[in-house]
Amino acid sequence: MRSEKGIVPAIVVWGFVALLLLPAAAVALNGMTTEWDGTVLPTGFTTAWFHNLFEDPRMSQAILNSLLISTATLVLSALVAVPAVLAGHFYLPVLDRCLAVLVILPYAVPGIVLGLGLLRLYAGNFGIVLTGTPWILILAYVPLGASFYYVPMKNNLRAIPAREIFEAGYLVGASDLAIIRSIILPSIAPALIVGFVMNFALAISEFVYANLLVGGLFPTLQIFMNVLRGGSGHLLSGVIAIYFAILLIATSIVLWATRPKSAAEGQ
């Protein structure tokens, strides 16, 4: 629905989007300037900082570590969260109510508190040492990111006439698993893609656990940013610009996955 009073709302909305993107633009610009100190706009442009950055072995190590953790988190979270949400929605209403509460827990309990608890449990006090290894991050990111599957999946699932689909499937002799695999999963694909991307983005953006539980022993991109904080602002800008570029790609994938199927739906 397009309103007649168009211009003011458009300014408000696009102004908001511009402000959201402003930090990313500033960092990218700073990463490409020779000198941006004491002037409103930068004075010269160079891509040298980016070259320097990629020659730094710590940088490639940090990117590699972050990609490893993010990919592992993405795979593990998909394997454990997607079946659980489907099981709750189709078969176990009790589980569904449980999940609805559990997924908001990370929003109610601060990361620093949970990180502290993880340190208490997995730093050897109980004979298990997971701190200092990437494993603790991968395992602990899955509960944090569960809401990124739960919310979009439930939105998609609620719009599906599940009973009709399953009854039609049973009539032709299909098993539950076959119905889920060939009908349900394809129709909630947008939600799944949103879940994958958001979990990947979570793992690549997370700082509190990474700093508290692993730190320099398996430095991620966020930890590398912390290391660079004291040094050249240009190098740090370069790292952050690369991070923002990854997030921008993630945003684009989400936008593409959730696009309306026909032009009519977009209006």
Add this chain to the structure above:
Amino acid sequence: MIQSASAGARLAAAIVAVPLLLLVLLFELLPLLAVLVNGFLHDGAFSFANHREILASAFQRNSFVNSVVLSLATSLIAVAASLPIGRALHTMPVRVQRIVMTYANFGANFTGFPIAFAFIILFGLSGSFTLLLAKAGLLGGFTIYSKTGLALVYCYFQIPLALMLVFPALDAITPDIEEASRLMGASRFSFWTRIVLPILLPSLVGSFVLLFANAMGTYATAFALAGGNANLVTIRIGELVAGDVFSDPNLADALATLLVVALAVPIAIERLIARRGDRDAQ
């Protein structure tokens, strides 16, 4: 739920849910429990000594006061800002709404270091905005490292989060309602104060509580911006754990316990009120 699902299918469903529940238990619930229990241990015995120690220290108390003030202020600003932005977004095509909400989702969820550093570039001692403001004579005593600066950065993720929480509720303000209020001669101001706010109040309160919890729990952004200089609860906890001197680990747990309680109480009250509201509505 499928009514006709067999017992075997339900059992299989329960089994596939186990790994997620196990991870939630081991890496979310038990850690939380460990913090709560450890906070009560003082010299190996169960006591409130740690909590008393924190409440008796002006420094620690101040960290709570600072966190609460910062969180209340930015949550209030965020809810207030999300209303006009949400209303404006409502008049836009669905396609635009989807794009804006996707950016808001990323803005709300992924902050920390990168955003803090971006703000330093823009508003730091020689940042472009600092220079512009100084030229316009509007700078005053503002620095990005101050409490006001911290509030500015918090707003960067609080406003998108508020928009995500408030925007769906704005569906309740239909064009009919707006039309009716106009026909009855309501001013713009009374439309907002006597119609929009009362209708949205329950969801605004709910959003406010979540925003408050979000701000209270923020660590990475504050740490990246001000290091240990910002006297906030989360910074103090982080310092007690990761600082050079790990003087009293149970003190960190006790501080964390107080933080959890400070968040659980408003959330519980809000839930209770919301549930009563739902019952009354039926």
